[in-house]
Structures are given as structure tokens and as C-alpha cells.
Amino acid sequence: MNLADLPTPCLVLDRSILARNLKTMASAVARLGVPLRPHMKTAKSIDVARLALEGQPGGITVSTLAEAEYFLGHGITDMLYAVGITPQKLEQVVRLNASGARIIVITDDPTMAGIIADHPTPPRTLIEIDSGEDRAGVHPDSDLLLDLGARLGPSLAGVMTHAGHSYTGRSVREMEGFAQAERDAITRAASRLRSAGHPVGIVSAGSSPTARHAENFAGVTELRAGVYMFGDLFQAEIETHGKDAIAVTVLASVIGRRPGRILVDAGGLALSKDRSTEAAPHDYGFGLALDLDGQPSLGSAIVRRAYQEHGVIELDPRHPVDLPIGAKLRIAPNHTCMTVAAHDRYFVVNGGREVAAIWHRVNGW
Amino acid sequence: MNLADLPTPCLVLDRSILARNLKTMASAVARLGVPLRPHMKTAKSIDVARLALEGQPGGITVSTLAEAEYFLGHGITDMLYAVGITPQKLEQVVRLNASGARIIVITDDPTMAGIIADHPTPPRTLIEIDSGEDRAGVHPDSDLLLDLGARLGPSLAGVMTHAGHSYTGRSVREMEGFAQAERDAITRAASRLRSAGHPVGIVSAGSSPTARHAENFAGVTELRAGVYMFGDLFQAEIETHGKDAIAVTVLASVIGRRPGRILVDAGGLALSKDRSTEAAPHDYGFGLALDLDGQPSLGSAIVRRAYQEHGVIELDPRHPVDLPIGAKLRIAPNHTCMTVAAHDRYFVVNGGREVAAIWHRVNGW
Numbered sequence: 001m002n003l004a005d006l007p008t009p010c011l012v013l014d015r016s017i018l019a020r021n022l023k024t025m026a027s028a029v030a031r032l033g034v035p036l037r038p039h040m041k042t043a044k045s046i047d048v049a050r051l052a053l054e055g056q057p058g059g060i061t062v063s064t065l066a067e068a069e070y071f072l073g074h075g076i077t078d079m080l081y082a083v084g085i086t087p088q089k090l091e092q093v094v095r096l097n098a099s100g101a102r103i104i105v106i107t108d109d110p111t112m113a114g115i116i117a118d119h120p121t122p123p124r125t126l127i128e129i130d131s132g133e134d135r136a137g138v139h140p141d142s143d144l145l146l147d148l149g150a151r152l153g154p155s156l157a158g159v160m161t162h163a164g165h166s167y168t169g170r171s172v173r174e175m176e177g178f179a180q181a182e183r184d185a186i187t188r189a190a191s192r193l194r195s196a197g198h199p200v201g202i203v204s205a206g207s208s209p210t211a212r213h214a215e216n217f218a219g220v221t222e223l224r225a226g227v228y229m230f231g232d233l234f235q236a237e238i239e240t241h242g243k244d245a246i247a248v249t250v251l252a253s254v255i256g257r258r259p260g261r262i263l264v265d266a267g268g269l270a271l272s273k274d275r276s277t278e279a280a281p282h283d284y285g286f287g288l289a290l291d292l293d294g295q296p297s298l299g300s301a302i303v304r305r306a307y308q309e310h311g312v313i314e315l316d317p318r319h320p321v322d323l324p325i326g327a328k329l330r331i332a333p334n335h336t337c338m339t340v341a342a343h344d345r346y347f348v349v350n351g352g353r354e355v356a357a358i359w360h361r362v363n364g365w
Numbered sequence: 366m367n368l369a370d371l372p373t374p375c376l377v378l379d380r381s382i383l384a385r386n387l388k389t390m391a392s393a394v395a396r397l398g399v400p401l402r403p404h405m406k407t408a409k410s411i412d413v414a415r416l417a418l419e420g421q422p423g424g425i426t427v428s429t430l431a432e433a434e435y436f437l438g439h440g441i442t443d444m445l446y447a448v449g450i451t452p453q454k455l456e457q458v459v460r461l462n463a464s465g466a467r468i469i470v471i472t473d474d475p476t477m478a479g480i481i482a483d484h485p486t487p488p489r490t491l492i493e494i495d496s497g498e499d500r501a502g503v504h505p506d507s508d509l510l511l512d513l514g515a516r517l518g519p520s521l522a523g524v525m526t527h528a529g530h531s532y533t534g535r536s537v538r539e540m541e542g543f544a545q546a547e548r549d550a551i552t553r554a555a556s557r558l559r560s561a562g563h564p565v566g567i568v569s570a571g572s573s574p575t576a577r578h579a580e581n582f583a584g585v586t587e588l589r590a591g592v593y594m595f596g597d598l599f600q601a602e603i604e605t606h607g608k609d610a611i612a613v614t615v616l617a618s619v620i621g622r623r624p625g626r627i628l629v630d631a632g633g634l635a636l637s638k639d640r641s642t643e644a645a646p647h648d649y650g651f652g653l654a655l656d657l658d659g660q661p662s663l664g665s666a667i668v669r670r671a672y673q674e675h676g677v678i679e680l681d682p683r684h685p686v687d688l689p690i691g692a693k694l695r696i697a698p699n700h701t702c703m704t705v706a707a708h709d710r711y712f713v714v715n716g717g718r719e720v721a722a723i724w725h726r727v728n729g730w
Binding site: 010268274365 | 372373374375406428429430448449450451452453454457472473474476477500501529618619620621622628630633634635637638639640670672673674675677689690691700702703706707708709728729730
């Protein structure tokens with residue numbers, strides 16, 4: 001099977017780029033002396049998980065309980081469900097744990113902490129700490145932190161934070177600063193809990209930019225990151241990786257031709273409506289057009305408009321192309337986590353056009 | 366089964382609102398004397414298709430060949446695939462037509478028209494006309510129109526256009542203007558082709574706003590529309606329907622609480638990253654929060670930030686609520702076509718909280 005023969009739109013995953021990205025992150029965290037708990041929210045694939053876990057302890061992070069169930073079915077038991085738990089989802093986790101999983105949950109809510117502690121078979125629980133993202137979590141210096149520790153009692157297994165605001169950084173130096181703040185917040189929280197007599201085994205932090213660029217994560221027991229596996233235009237813009245490190249692209253066909261532009265069959269559904277690069281140094285619209293080999297021979301041709309099933313690519317006048325109806329090209333995504341979620345499988349290549357494998361994804365909830 | 370018991374996030378479809386929306390559109394097109402070929406790109410469900418087809422001739426519009434295969438499997442044969450055809454997809458259509466479908470395709474490209482005409486069993490083909498959207502299609506006064514007609518020969522079945530630029534309209538009066546321009550363009554194209562000796566049986570036009578608000582579609586043989594079935598905040602803003610006519614919402618659970626806001630488990634994946642209301646009179650962020658009954662008791666609480674699995678709802682200080690972790694609410698979408706695509710089923714209610722049915726969707730390509 002060759003890329004040229006695939007129905008479009010679909011996802012192409014270049015395993016050689018994926019392998020390079022995994023190696024880069026593995027080296028970064030090895031230098032820090034902290035193991036990786038890869039976040040599978042982006043890839044949602046057991047085949048990718050197996051590669052990402054090479055040389056790591058074996059635990060993963062998940063963003064949905066559908067992922068947890070899927071990965072348990074493929075033999076992975078140590079999972080951190082990194083979205084605040086609810087009473088209803090607690091019961092789902094308890095059921096999965098009774099089936100052999102060892103899912104860890106997170107909370108920042110005192111009532112929820114009490115519900116967990118009162119459960120006859122509670123999962124291990126981490127207190128979520130806000131290290132500056134201002135999304136979820138308690139402040140490391142708050143009274144609430146110690147209150148949560150006391151309420152959780154023996155269910156307390158540690159603390160976690162996510163420096164998602166590192167996405168506002170625009171340079172390696174800024175990322176180092178975010179990583180430092182992330183480490184300071186999470187180790188401060190761990191230390192306060194320990195001083196209050198609570199054992200804190202897990203001190204979990206991470207985001208792709210901070211895990212990649214930190215100077216020091218002493219006191220942190222594991223790092224979580226996900227988007228680094230595939231990369232995207234936004235992460236390239238904020239220097240998490242190079243522009244040649246985008247492992248996933250959307251294969252599309254030309255369905256219309258006009259002077260200076262082409263229409264393709266990858267629109268808002270196949271690419272997502274994510275516009276994260278709008279806030280980046282370079283705005284790529286809804287994605288950057290590459291040729292069938294994944295090379296930038298179309299220059300700065302970008303998807304300027306995205307309708308449900310139509311994408312309008314504005315061509316780069318310095319790189320004129322004359323593609324007939326049905327010709328195929330590839331589109332690098334703005335935000336890979338959003339783009340891949342519309343697709344149920346990856347067509348895997350090794351740098352060329354030959355499809356070496358098909359890897360499935362677990363979508364939904 | 367009750368909404369309060371469903372795992373979140375998931376889609377809630379209120380059949381009573383859907384029925385009202387279908388009736389409103391059926392009345393609008395009946396007044397115009399033009400039958401409807403409902404566009405199933407939004408609902409992608411046979412259960413919805415059956416309701417939308419009541420009182421109509423029985424043909425539908427599809428946006429993917431996955432939809433075509435699915436609807437054929439459910440007994441619908443008359444389908445217009447309303448995205449420009451490619452040589453590869455032509456073969457898929459021919460195969461489906463050999464299995465009993467009667468799929469009509471569209472093109473605006475002379476080379477593609479020749480490929481269709483040269484096929485031993487070509488599908489009926491419409492020439493796509495640009496009535497002002499500037500996305501695809503030929504100008505009704507162009508030489509290319511007659512060239513396409515000549516190339517298609519006996520495969521030519523008619524003309525089609527989509528006034529998607531009606532989405533830039535902001536009032537009923539503007540929509541009437543877009544509808545007039547849409548009608549003028551498509552009937553002009555039909556008339557020129559007929560004068561050149563080509564039979565033009567199908568004159569297909571439509572978008573939800575223009576089908577709803579047109580004064581006159583004389584000469585048009587069918588109208589296509591899709592989003593009117595479910596509605597959304599954007600369509601409400603541009604007066605395609607009332608604010609109480611949004612049939613689909615996302616059910617979500619509270620996963621975090623902070624002063625003035627709540628965190629829910631519906632983020633960019635469950636809601637989509639669509640920001641269409643950014644350009645509307647009222648910007649709803651990533652969606653408007655409603656209570657579990659779908660009522661606006663939270664005032665103007667909107668999803669201000671959307672992460673992959675987290676949505677941050679800014680509460681309306683005039684409508685304070687104190688929702689515990691796990692409490693459920695519903696979120697009206699900006700752009701329903703994008704939001705529903707992340708989900709594989711609808712939990713159907715009849716105005717209340719009792720789930721009367723589960724209807725499945727066909728996603729992907």
C-alpha cells in the first residue's frame with residue numbers, strides 16, 4: 001500500500017520522525033534523572049505507547065477513561081488519569097482497578113477528597129497543584145493543600161501539576177523559567193505535605209515544553225508529556241522541537257483549482273478548527289501544506305480557510321505548483337492533539353510513501 | 366436512563382426541538398414550492414434522516430462517501446455527494462452505484478469532467494456554480510460553464526451551488542439578498558446550459574440561512590440545508606432560527622470549582638475549537654452553559670477557555686450557582702456540525718431528562 005493510493009483525508013504517521021522525537025525526549029528526561037510517564041492523550045494508540053515506554057518504568061498518563069479501558073485491555077496497568085475525578089468517574093475507576101488496573105486519580109476539591117477517602121476501595125490519589133496555569137489545582141502555599149492531605153488520609157499518594165501555561169512561552173529560555181516555576185510549586189507542595197506528616201511518594205509534573213527544556217527537576221519523581229511524540233506547528237513555533245520534527249500529517253486530495261490557490265478535501269473536521277498558531281510568531285492558518293513526501297516544496301502554502309470538508313490552500317507564489325484534481329499532498333497540523341482526534345487510525349510510513357502498518361486509535365469517552 | 370446518570374461528556378439531542386426545526390424548514394421550503402434534499406453532513410444519522418425526509422421526495426445530500434455508504438446500507442439511494450469529485454472517489458461512487466445507490470457527483474474542473482464522461486458507467490454529474498462564496502464552482506457567465514457542459518455530455522444532470530457566504534449575513538433582510546443572488550446565479554447557469562442544448566434537470570441550491578429566508582426560489586428544483594436541523598449559537602446569532610431552537614447540547618460534569626468559574630469535562634475535543642461566534646454580534650467563547658434541563662438559568666455563563674478535556678466556564682455574576690463536583694450541565698455549541706463530529710451517538714430526550722433513545726452517527730471518511 002502506498003500513500004498515493006489511500007482514500008483521503010487520512011492521517012499519515014512517519015515512524016522515523018516519531019522515533020527521533022521519542023529519543024530526544026528520553027535523552028532530555030534522562031539528563032534530568034527523572035523517568036517519563038508518557039501522556040497518551042495525543043497518540044491514543046498502544047503501538048505508540050509501546051515505543052514511548054521503551055526505557056521507562058511502564059506507567060502512562062491518560063486523559064479519558066476510554067483510554068484507560070483501552071490501554072488496560074492491552075496490558076498497561078499503571079495509569080494516571082490526569083483530569084479531576086468526579087463521584088461517577090470514581091466508580092468507573094474502581095471497577096477498572098478491580099479488573100487489574102492501578103489507576104491513580106487526581107483532585108483539588110475537599111468534598112471529593114472526602115468521597116474518595118470514604119470509598120471502601122479507593123484508588124491512589126494525587127492532589128492537583130496549580131503551578132501558574134490557573135486552570136485547576138490548589139496553590140502550594142494554601143491551607144487547602146493541607147486540608148486535602150488530611151481528608152485523603154491513606155488514599156493520598158502524592159501531588160501533580162501541569163505547566164500548561166508554558167505554551168505561552170516563545171523561547172528555550174522562557175521554557176526553562178516555566179519549568180523552574182513548575183518544579184518549585186510541586187516540590188513546595190510535597191514538602192509542606194510531608195512536614196504535616198503525610199507520605200508523598202509521587203511528585204508528578206510536566207508538559208512537553210518544560211520536560212524538554214528544564215534545567216533541573218530535582219525532587220520530581222516523574223514527568224508527563226504527550227504532544228512531543230508527534231509535534232506540530234505550534235510546538236515548533238515555541239521551540240519544543242524543530243520544524244522537521246512533525247511526525248503526523250493529514251493526507252489530502254486536490255478537489256479544486258483556482259489561480260493562486262487549491263481546494264483540498266481536508267477541512268475543519270479533518271484538520272480541526274484549532275487556531276493556536278494565531279498567537280505564535282508565524283500564523284499557519286489551519287495548517288501548512290507539504291508535498292506527498294512530507295517535504296516543504298510548496299513553500300509557505302497554508303490552509304487559509306477551513307469549511308467542514310473543504311480546505312482552501314493559498315499557494316506561495318515563490319513555489320508555484322500545478323496539481324491536477326486528485327493529486328495528493330500532506331498538511332502539517334497546528335495542534336496535533338486536536339487534528340488526530342477526528343481520525344480512527346494512522347497510516348504508518350518510514351520516511352517514504354510505502355505504508356508499513358496501520359495503527360488504531362481510541363477516540364471518544 | 367436519565368441524563369443525570371450518563372457518563373460525560375456526551376451529546377444530548379432534544380427530539381422535540383429537532384421536530385420543531387424540521388417543521389419550520391419544511392414550511393419555509395413549502396412556501397417557496399421547492400422540495401428539500403436534506404444535507405446529512407451535520408446529523409450523520411439515519412434516525413434524523415428519516416424525520417428530515419418526511420413530506421420530501423426522499424433524496425439526501427452527503428459530505429463524505431462514508432455517509433453515502435452508511436445511508437445506502439439504510440435504504441437511501443438518491444444522494445448528492447456535494448464535495449468536488451476526484452478520479453479515485455469517482456471509482457468509489459461507481460462501486461456504490463453498482464450496489465444500488467444513485468449517487469450524483471459534482472465538478473467544476475474540465476479535466477475531471479472528461480474523466481467522468483469517459484467512464485463506462487459514469488454517475489449523473491452536476492456542474493458546481495459559484496454564487497458568491499468564492500470557495501468552489503464556476504461563474505455562471507463563464508465560458509468554462511459551457512465547456513464543462515460540452516465535456517460532460519450525457520453525464521450532465523444539472524447544476525448546483527451553495528451560498529455559504531450567507532453565514533456573513535446578520536439579518537433576515539441580508540439573508541433574503543444572499544438567497545436572491547444564489548437563485549440568480551444558479552438559474553442563470555441553468556439557462557445558459559439549456560440555450561447551448563444541454564438538458565438541465567437538477568437545479569440545486571441552498572444553505573440553512575438562505576433556504577429559511579428566501580423570498581423566491583423559482584427555477585430551483587431542490588434546496589439543500591443541514592445545520593437547521595440542530596441549530597447552534599452562530600445560526601441563532603445570524604437569525605436562521607431562534608435562540609430556543611438549539612436541539613443538540615453537550616452534557617458535561619463539573620470537575621473543578623473556583624470563585625466566579627467552574628471547570629467542566631467538556632473541552633476542545635467534546636465542544637470543538639470552533640470560534641465562529643467570535644465574528645457574531647455576541648461572542649459565546651466555546652459555548653453557552655445551560656442547566657441540566659437545557660434552560661438558560663446560568664445566564665450568560667460561557668466556556669471561556671477550552672483545553673483538550675477541560676472547559677473553563679466563566680459564571681454570570683447575576684446568575685450565581687453553586688454546583689458541586691460531579692454536577693451536570695449542558696453546553697450549547699457555537700457550530701453544531703463541528704461539535705457533534707467528536708461524538709459517536711446522540712442521547713435523545715423529549716424535552717425532559719429521560720433518555721428515550723440512542724441514535725448513532727457515522728463519522729470519519
